[in-house]
Amino acid sequence: MAEERSQNNATPPQPRRRRIIAALTGATGSILGIKILIAFRRLNIETHLIISKWAESTLKYETSYTATNVRALADHVYNNHDMAALIATGPYRVDGMIVVTCSMKTLAGINSDLCDTLIARAAEVMIKERRKPVLAAENVR
Template sequence: MDFFTSRGDHAPPTETNTHIAPPRRKIIVALTGATGSILGIQTLIALRSLNVETHLIISKWAEATIKYETDYTIPNIRALADHVYSANDMSAPIASGSFRVDGMIVVPCSVKTLASINSGICDDLISRAADVILKERRRLVLAVRETPLNSIHLQNMLSVTQAGAIIFPPVPAFYIKPSLVEDLINHSVGRMLDLFDLDTAAFERWEGWKK
């Protein structure tokens, strides 16, 4: 007779292979009016494929740039994100440090937005969300698009870097021997997402000189 049965006790619980999935990563993506809007769009596409929850802000001038530079419509781009906010909505969840996110990418980042973030004036949701990311010591990546750079731009970049942000100019990597513009876009997007420990597996990494 089984020991537990003879005593009238319950049998010991059996181990179950229950697996609790980790919560989805959350990243804020902001598109501003600098040229290179395709970088922001491809970032949203990559994050969607990685099952990352995205919180999107598109500035007024970003909308104008998107229409000029790409064939995407604004509704199409908004549909790529899980949550979308107006740049004027200062009551959005991402405007508060109590709302937990893993970080924020401003791509492309205009020098106007860079200056707003550096000054801490928080006059729209993009600069406010970035300010929150910095004060909560989370990762902020700014894909600054401007050339040439004057001393004001450089001083702003240094200042926000000292505050904890990462300046990521989307500089093309020619060692990948790109045959299409998409190759350069995928490389820049992939390297940006590397900063969040996210691997798009969509670009070639440097592995030394090839013989």
């Protein structure tokens, strides 16, 4: 009887938080990526962050944020060369991906299926799974 009561009082399982992959490349406009991470945190969205080595350099020149500060805004952080990362596989469900700002090199790699980085591989998986990654391209003249 006591077991029955405890099962009746059990709280229903919570729905899974939305999962978004956020990627920062070396393109100018890195503050946009930071603002998006802050917005995702406020919306309680689970973030999976990939920062390229060039994004780390760009952060130094364009913002007062360090790579460590930016990583602290995300729930999960991945090395851009970790091709075995969970987010690089189709079975791991994510709700979306944004690359902000997306360098032309990264855009070309995604477009040509040249997946030599985790950013490009994760975008390719999104496309293969029929989900559209958002690529916020840098301002090109």
